[in-house]
Structures are given as C-alpha cells and as structure tokens.
Amino acid sequence: MSVAPKANPPIRTLLGPGPSPVNPRVLQALSLPVVGHLDPKFLEIMDQSMAMLREIFQTKNRLALPMSGTGSAGMETCFVNLIEPGDAVLIGVNGVFGTRMVDVAQRCGAQVDGVEAEWGTALDPQSFKAALGKKRYKLVALVHAETSTGVLQPLDDIARLVREHGALLLVDAVTSLGGAPVKVDELGIDVCYSCTQKCLGCPPGLSPVTFNERALEIIRNRKTKVQSWYLDLSMIEKYWGSERLYHHTAPISMNYALHEALRIVLEEGLAAAWRRHRQVHETFIREMRRLEIEPAVAESIRAPMINAIKIPAGVDDAKVRQRLYDDFNIEIGAGLGPLKGKIWRVGLMGHGARVENVEILAKALKQLI
Amino acid sequence: MSVAPKANPPIRTLLGPGPSPVNPRVLQALSLPVVGHLDPKFLEIMDQSMAMLREIFQTKNRLALPMSGTGSAGMETCFVNLIEPGDAVLIGVNGVFGTRMVDVAQRCGAQVDGVEAEWGTALDPQSFKAALGKKRYKLVALVHAETSTGVLQPLDDIARLVREHGALLLVDAVTSLGGAPVKVDELGIDVCYSCTQKCLGCPPGLSPVTFNERALEIIRNRKTKVQSWYLDLSMIEKYWGSERLYHHTAPISMNYALHEALRIVLEEGLAAAWRRHRQVHETFIREMRRLEIEPAVAESIRAPMINAIKIPAGVDDAKVRQRLYDDFNIEIGAGLGPLKGKIWRVGLMGHGARVENVEILAKALKQLI
Incomplete structure (x- = not known):
C-alpha cells in the first residue's frame, strides 16, 4: 500500500x-466534533445559520439556506428548480459566469436569449428593456459582481424593468455577498445564490441560496420533476424546515465553518x-x-x-x-x-x-x- | 444585527x-491553511488522493476522484453522465437507496425497471437473470451495503450476469467502501461511487467515484449534454487530469480531510x-x-x-x-x-x-x- x-x-x-483568506476562528470551527445530520444540536445550528443568512441577504424570505455544493451548485439549484423545458430565459452575458448561466439554463431545456456586453463593461438596462419588450420571459438572470472581469453590475434599473415585465429576477451574488449590499427584498430579487469562499470568508464547499415565496410557488406548480434529485429544493426545504425529513447527509463540518463565518460578518456588521x-x-x-x-x-x-x-x-x-x-x-x-x-x-x-x-x-x- | x-x-x-466518528487527525486536516484550487501544492494533494482512491476502490481506472457533494451527488453523477433520455436501466430495489436510484435515473429520462426484494433481504441473481433475458439494458445498478436495511449484497453472480449481457454495471459502495472488499476491477464494476462519512471515517461532504474507460467512452459518445453542469465529468476530469482546466472551486478543506482519511485507511491496510x-x-x-x-x-x-x-x-x-x-x-x-x-x-x-x-x-x- x-x-x-x-x-x-x-x-x-x-x-x-x-478562495479568500479564512479567519482562524472559521478554521477552528471546521474541527468541531462531528454530530449527526439529525442531531438536535445540529438542527439548532442550521436554524441559526438560516437566520443569519437572511440578514446578510437582507431578506425576510423563509428559504435561505446553504446548498451542499460550491457556488456553481447554487447556480444550478436556481435553474433546475425554476426552469422546465421550453421556458424562455433572458441572461446577461459579460463574463465567465453569465456565460456559465447560459450553459446551465440550456441543460435544463430553457430557450435562452442573451443580453451581451463587452467583458469588463456593465450590462446596459436599455438592452434589457429592448429584449423584455419583444418577448415574454419567465426568468431574467444576471451576475452582480462578475469575478472574471471585476465589474460590479448596477442592479436597480434592471430589477425595476424585470418587475415591470413580470419576470422572475435571479441574481448571482457569489462574489458580492458580504462585500457589497445585496438588497434582495428591496430590489425585488426573487432568487439569489452565493458561495462561502469569497466575502463570507469561509472555505469553499457550500452555496447559500434564497428563494422568495413567488419563486417557491413556481416550484410547487411545476409540471415535471426537478431534473436534479440532489438539488431539488422541494425536498431540501423539508429538511431545513420544521419537517426535518432526511434528504441527504448535510456536510456537517462545512456547516460549522459557515456558521462561524456568518457570525463574524454580523459581529462586524x-x-x-x-x-x-x-x-x-x-x-x-x-x-x-x-x-x-x-x-x-x-x-x-x-x-x-x-x-x-x-x-x-x-x-x-x-x-x-x-x-x-x-x-x-x-x-x-x-x-x-x-x-x-x-x-x-x-x-x-x-x-x-x-x-x-x-x-x-x-x-x-x-x-x- | x-x-x-x-x-x-x-x-x-x-x-x-x-456520519461515523472522525479520527482527530482528520479533524486537524480540516484546519490546514486554505490554498487556491489551482495552487501547485493543492494539485499534488489531488493527485495523491486519486492514487489512494484507486487503491481503495481496487482499480486501475484513471478516473477516481471525489465529487464536490455528498454520496447522493455521487449517485447522481453516475446517472447523469451515463444516461440519456430513453435509455433502459435495471435497478435492484430492496431499500431506501435502491429506491432513490430509481428516482434519480427517472429524472435523467431513463426507462427504469426494478428488480425487487423484501427490505432486509438480498437481491436474487435469478431475478436479474430473468430481467436481463427479456430486455436489453444499457445499465444495471445496485447497492452493495444497503444502509437502510443492513444487508450486504453478494455481487459476484449478478456482476457476471451483467457482464454476460453486455450492460454497464453501477455499484453503490457508499457504506461498504473501506469496510468490506469493493472489488471494482475484479468484478468488472464499470462505475462505482461512495461517500466520505462512513467507513472512510471523514466528515460528510465529498463523494469518491470511479469510472472505467468503457464508461468514459459512453460519456464521450453522448448525443446530448450531461443535464447537470456541476456534475459533468467530461469537464471535471479536465480539472483533475493533466489539463487542470478550472471547472468549479474545489472544496479545499474537505479535500484535505479526505486526503488524511485515505492515508489512515492505507496505513492500516x-x-x-x-x-x-x-x-x-x-x-x-x-x-x-x-x-x-x-x-x-x-x-x-x-x-x-x-x-x-x-x-x-x-x-x-x-x-x-x-x-x-x-x-x-x-x-x-x-x-x-x-x-x-x-x-x-x-x-x-x-x-x-x-x-x-x-x-x-x-x-x-x-x-x-
């Protein structure tokens, strides 16, 4: 051997x-004793993390929880749960992660149109206005902080346009969450995902997501099953909710780390x-x-x-x-x-x-x- | 706040x-300094983990790596990569995890037939023989150690039958790997997945999988894209292989833990x-x-x-x-x-x-x- x-x-x-530098307190939390995923003490930690995630996402959404995969799993969670084959989706593309969204959405059977801008520049609200005027979209998705270009996308105008046209708004806050305001409720963002290893200062491995009631209603009214069992929120919310139904074994140690990282963010404010x-x-x-x-x-x-x-x-x-x-x-x-x-x-x-x-x-x- | x-x-x-009890050495490894997912030192650790996984899976397969999700993500990895809509799949069902496989396979568009046995009993090779005699299956899947019932499924006869009929053999070794022989090459298992939190003695969060060349050839010849971007092995193998192409940010700390857990298994033998x-x-x-x-x-x-x-x-x-x-x-x-x-x-x-x-x-x- x-x-x-x-x-x-x-x-x-x-x-x-x-990944960004990790506070030693978070590294220590990783080494806390492992308990079972249905241990009453772990369930408390889950509830606390959900409450802290709500604050950081600036939302009153019930559903705010870390998916058991990295940020890209969070992206996929949003699309697989909301999209059914044939759905029209509009995606802002001005970097790697907008491009990735297109790929993920197409794998869900979405009919994707792109609103493009040169890499290193912001997406233009006028382009969204034009696209939204031509076609009815179920979902509009864009990246807040494009990690590949360093652009922080202004969201206010686009969010307003999406609301006016009645589409769902999905925002990638992988790199922005914790480092810049991500005003989920104020802007009317229906669905938002992030990761642990950027401004939350935790190692990579989990992906916080939040869905509002409107988005959850879309999931409840699906005609087809969510194509991913692992990322199916209709089951996962029953583990993180009061039912406590076993879905998959939660990554215990990474959840300890996220819990401590969220505490550090909120301690600072x-x-x-x-x-x-x-x-x-x-x-x-x-x-x-x-x-x-x-x-x-x-x-x-x-x-x-x-x-x-x-x-x-x-x-x-x-x-x-x-x-x-x-x-x-x-x-x-x-x-x-x-x-x-x-x-x-x-x-x-x-x-x-x-x-x-x-x-x-x-x-x-x-x-x- | x-x-x-x-x-x-x-x-x-x-x-x-x-999860099972974790050796303190593994908990310590979780707290090692986080480095980047393309850091030359992390790439070395990845290579070492692949080599150790091959030994534990008893295989010469090139592809043996930990997926960035728990065991259920490993299960889904196998089905999404191998199955295209309409493919015929035969699954042994005598517990929770065989049942889950049926659900996952159906979400990939598979035509699934089940070989059933009472919960708490083993699957009967004769039932597989009968089913395989009636229909041509692309893939036959079963669970080695059914966590929900405590049954260790004898694999030899079923593996031989599957080989004789030319189907791919997929084995769930979530609970058995490291605690009982999982003879991937000797039995002709084409695809196998496991988890970290059972007999490998690591916290939950990753899912070791191995695919042989025959299975990889199936992926290369797909007509459709793998429906999951996050679990698409055609991209993931280019990160774990010599190309080192970025796919998603690997869960660094969990990979440290797995590396140490694999070392402990092989130290003991x-x-x-x-x-x-x-x-x-x-x-x-x-x-x-x-x-x-x-x-x-x-x-x-x-x-x-x-x-x-x-x-x-x-x-x-x-x-x-x-x-x-x-x-x-x-x-x-x-x-x-x-x-x-x-x-x-x-x-x-x-x-x-x-x-x-x-x-x-x-x-x-x-x-x-």
Missing part, C-alpha cells in the same frame, strides 16, 4: 478570485463590512497607481472585492504570478477568456480585505515588474 | 448510519480494515444476543459496518434513542420505511469500528431496555 505523505499546504496570502471592502479597494487603487498599474474597469462599476488591473506592457503575466507564489506566497488571479494575459484579478475579500494585504502585494509587485 | 451563539456541538459516539470491521461486527452481535436483541438480517448477508437489530417487543423506539442521546451522548439510527419502529441501525464504521464502542452501547442499552 502506498500511503501519500501528510498534506502540508503552504500559508498563502490569498488575493485571487477566491454588514454596513461596516461593506465600508471596509470599499476602503481597502480604494487603498489598493491608489497603491497600484503609484506603481503605474491602472484599473481595467471604469470607476463607477468597479467591484471593490475583485479588482481587475491592467498588466503593464512588457510584463510577463505567468512569470510574475509564479514568482508571487514562489517568492512571496501570494496568490492573485489571471485573466480569463478574452482578458487572458491582459489583466490580473486581485481579490480583497472577506478576511482578506485588509490594508496590510494591499501593502504586501504592492511591495511584491514593485520588485517584480 | 443578531449574532448567533458560537456553535458548541456535543461530543457524540456516532453509532448511527453515518485495506485487508486489516476489513478484518477489523468484521471482528467488531461479530463482537457486536454477541453482545446484543447477551441482551436478547436479535439481528434483523440473515447471517450470510449481514453488512458488518451497518448492523440492523430488532427492537425488542415492548420497547419504545423513539424514547430509547432519545435517552441514548441525552444520557449517553450516543447516536444510533432508526428504521426507515417499512422497517420504521421495527429495527435499529447501528453503524460500526471507520474510526468508529472499535470494540470499546460496542461495549459503550451495550452498557447503555442494558440500562434502557
């Missing part, structure tokens, strides 16, 4: 697109957390400008937690990122798709959104470029 | 159907681990008989890691289980479906398969019944 050596991962400063992300972002932009590195996104739509910066001319993208790993134990993100080789993505998220991390990175980049 | 109290789960002796599960099981049966509690399953098909015992006449099922929690911090499992109120299910799995746990439980039951 060949036993692998004990895992000994390095201590990195995680300034990429996620949502508004304070948003402010901290904004301030650290501003410091970052200033520091980069001192190195003559320019932001890649227009000021009004910069996502504070995921910063796209232009790779200076003549600098070797891959080599710099490798030396950041090797010489400084710092991770930053590469560009994706059309932005590959053109931008770096610097995550300043959750526990990682601290001025000292900006300073560490600026000092390293100064030596490398 | 209402911050929940810090989670403070009790220390239970987990003798239910899973597979044969020694199987022997230990068998010996502890025999001690358990002896101890229960001293309390005049009888096993619910015939001797030749008893699963050593999940023991179904008859609740003695006149004993209050729910009350005894509650007092085990409250007075002894012991968890055991209730009966499910037709066995509700008739049996208890005692898991002696992984790190929990120790004689001292049998003694703790026997002593407690002696006081309670």
Whole structure:
C-alpha cells in the first residue's frame, strides 16, 4: 500500500478570485466534533445559520439556506428548480459566469436569449428593456459582481424593468455577498445564490441560496420533476424546515465553518463590512497607481472585492504570478477568456480585505515588474 | 444585527448510519491553511488522493476522484453522465437507496425497471437473470451495503450476469467502501461511487467515484449534454487530469480531510480494515444476543459496518434513542420505511469500528431496555 505523505499546504496570502483568506476562528470551527445530520444540536445550528443568512441577504424570505455544493451548485439549484423545458430565459452575458448561466439554463431545456456586453463593461438596462419588450420571459438572470472581469453590475434599473415585465429576477451574488449590499427584498430579487469562499470568508464547499415565496410557488406548480434529485429544493426545504425529513447527509463540518463565518460578518456588521471592502479597494487603487498599474474597469462599476488591473506592457503575466507564489506566497488571479494575459484579478475579500494585504502585494509587485 | 451563539456541538459516539466518528487527525486536516484550487501544492494533494482512491476502490481506472457533494451527488453523477433520455436501466430495489436510484435515473429520462426484494433481504441473481433475458439494458445498478436495511449484497453472480449481457454495471459502495472488499476491477464494476462519512471515517461532504474507460467512452459518445453542469465529468476530469482546466472551486478543506482519511485507511491496510470491521461486527452481535436483541438480517448477508437489530417487543423506539442521546451522548439510527419502529441501525464504521464502542452501547442499552 502506498500511503501519500501528510498534506502540508503552504500559508498563502490569498488575493485571487477566491478562495479568500479564512479567519482562524472559521478554521477552528471546521474541527468541531462531528454530530449527526439529525442531531438536535445540529438542527439548532442550521436554524441559526438560516437566520443569519437572511440578514446578510437582507431578506425576510423563509428559504435561505446553504446548498451542499460550491457556488456553481447554487447556480444550478436556481435553474433546475425554476426552469422546465421550453421556458424562455433572458441572461446577461459579460463574463465567465453569465456565460456559465447560459450553459446551465440550456441543460435544463430553457430557450435562452442573451443580453451581451463587452467583458469588463456593465450590462446596459436599455438592452434589457429592448429584449423584455419583444418577448415574454419567465426568468431574467444576471451576475452582480462578475469575478472574471471585476465589474460590479448596477442592479436597480434592471430589477425595476424585470418587475415591470413580470419576470422572475435571479441574481448571482457569489462574489458580492458580504462585500457589497445585496438588497434582495428591496430590489425585488426573487432568487439569489452565493458561495462561502469569497466575502463570507469561509472555505469553499457550500452555496447559500434564497428563494422568495413567488419563486417557491413556481416550484410547487411545476409540471415535471426537478431534473436534479440532489438539488431539488422541494425536498431540501423539508429538511431545513420544521419537517426535518432526511434528504441527504448535510456536510456537517462545512456547516460549522459557515456558521462561524456568518457570525463574524454580523459581529462586524454588514454596513461596516461593506465600508471596509470599499476602503481597502480604494487603498489598493491608489497603491497600484503609484506603481503605474491602472484599473481595467471604469470607476463607477468597479467591484471593490475583485479588482481587475491592467498588466503593464512588457510584463510577463505567468512569470510574475509564479514568482508571487514562489517568492512571496501570494496568490492573485489571471485573466480569463478574452482578458487572458491582459489583466490580473486581485481579490480583497472577506478576511482578506485588509490594508496590510494591499501593502504586501504592492511591495511584491514593485520588485517584480 | 443578531449574532448567533458560537456553535458548541456535543461530543457524540456516532453509532448511527453515518456520519461515523472522525479520527482527530482528520479533524486537524480540516484546519490546514486554505490554498487556491489551482495552487501547485493543492494539485499534488489531488493527485495523491486519486492514487489512494484507486487503491481503495481496487482499480486501475484513471478516473477516481471525489465529487464536490455528498454520496447522493455521487449517485447522481453516475446517472447523469451515463444516461440519456430513453435509455433502459435495471435497478435492484430492496431499500431506501435502491429506491432513490430509481428516482434519480427517472429524472435523467431513463426507462427504469426494478428488480425487487423484501427490505432486509438480498437481491436474487435469478431475478436479474430473468430481467436481463427479456430486455436489453444499457445499465444495471445496485447497492452493495444497503444502509437502510443492513444487508450486504453478494455481487459476484449478478456482476457476471451483467457482464454476460453486455450492460454497464453501477455499484453503490457508499457504506461498504473501506469496510468490506469493493472489488471494482475484479468484478468488472464499470462505475462505482461512495461517500466520505462512513467507513472512510471523514466528515460528510465529498463523494469518491470511479469510472472505467468503457464508461468514459459512453460519456464521450453522448448525443446530448450531461443535464447537470456541476456534475459533468467530461469537464471535471479536465480539472483533475493533466489539463487542470478550472471547472468549479474545489472544496479545499474537505479535500484535505479526505486526503488524511485515505492515508489512515492505507496505513492500516485495506485487508486489516476489513478484518477489523468484521471482528467488531461479530463482537457486536454477541453482545446484543447477551441482551436478547436479535439481528434483523440473515447471517450470510449481514453488512458488518451497518448492523440492523430488532427492537425488542415492548420497547419504545423513539424514547430509547432519545435517552441514548441525552444520557449517553450516543447516536444510533432508526428504521426507515417499512422497517420504521421495527429495527435499529447501528453503524460500526471507520474510526468508529472499535470494540470499546460496542461495549459503550451495550452498557447503555442494558440500562434502557
């Protein structure tokens, strides 16, 4: 038998697109004693996490819970539960995750139309208005903070248009939740999903989602079964609800970690957390400008937690990122798709959104470029 | 803002159907520093886990990896990747998990026939022979250790029949892997899935799966896209393979835990681990008989890691289980479906398969019944 050596991962400063640095309190929570998924003490923890998720999603929705998979499982949860074959869906596409939504929706049999914008720019409400005027859509979906481009999408106008046209509004808050306001109830967002490993400061593994009553009603009135058993909310809500019906064995340790991460967010306070992300972002932009590195996104739509910066001319993208790993134990993100080789993505998220991390990175980049 | 109290789960002796007790080394691994999902050091850990999974699945299959969800996600992975609408599937049904397979397969559009047996008994190879003689099936699926009944299904004859008829063989080894031989290559099992929280002694959250080349060829030749984006192995194998293409953010901490759990299994040695599960099981049966509690399953098909015992006449099922929690911090499992109120299910799995746990439980039951 060949036993692998004990895992000994390095201590990195995680300034990429996620996972973000994890508060030691959250790492400790992972090691709490494992109990059963129907243990009365675990059920209490579940209830508390739901209550805290509601606060962070700024919603009164009953259904706010972590799905047992990463953010992409959360995305899939929304589509498989709401969509039936032939349903018309309108999706904003200006980065990797809008593109992924199209793929996921099509796998559910949706008839998908896209509202496109260049990667690195925001989606235009006028394009939604035009599309919504031409066709009746069951669902409109878009990404709040596009991790692949660093754009924070303004939601207010699009949300209003979607409401006026009677469609369901689905928002990807994978990267924004906890780092910028995600006003689920105020904007009339019907369905929203996120992840644990960005601004919530928890390791990856779970995906918080929230559905309002209107969305749940759609699920109740489906003609076909949800195509995914694992992500079928009509069963999962009976485990997280008062029935406590066994569905699948919940990831106990990851739920401990999320519980502690949510506590940390609410201890600081949502508004304070948003402010901290904004301030650290501003410091970052200033520091980069001192190195003559320019932001890649227009000021009004910069996502504070995921910063796209232009790779200076003549600098070797891959080599710099490798030396950041090797010489400084710092991770930053590469560009994706059309932005590959053109931008770096610097995550300043959750526990990682601290001025000292900006300073560490600026000092390293100064030596490398 | 209402911050929940810090989670403070009790220390239970987990003798239910899973999660099983976790070795402290595995709990420690959960707290290792989080790195990125494309960090070179994490990629090494992934490769090592794949190699160790191959040994434990007793296979030379290239594809052996943990899916980023619990055992039920592993089940769904197998069906969504292999099945296209209209495919004929034959499933053994003699408990909760065979029943669940039928549901999952139907959600993929499969035409499902069932081979049934009474809950608590084994599936009869003759029934498979009869069914396979009547119709051509793409896939035959059955459960190795039925967690809901405590039956360890003999696989040899059925595996031979399935091979003779040219169908794919899919085996659920959720509860057996690590606690009894799961001879993937020797029996010609094409596809097999398991979980982390039973005989591998890790918290719940991941689902190891293995697919042989024949099964992968089926995926490559699909006419339709896999209906689940999150579980699409044609993409996931490019992240776990040499391409290292980003698919979703792997659950880093859970992967550390699995890595350590696999190390522990292989340090002990597979044969020694199987022997230990068998010996502890025999001690358990002896101890229960001293309390005049009888096993619910015939001797030749008893699963050593999940023991179904008859609740003695006149004993209050729910009350005894509650007092085990409250007075002894012991968890055991209730009966499910037709066995509700008739049996208890005692898991002696992984790190929990120790004689001292049998003694703790026997002593407690002696006081309670």
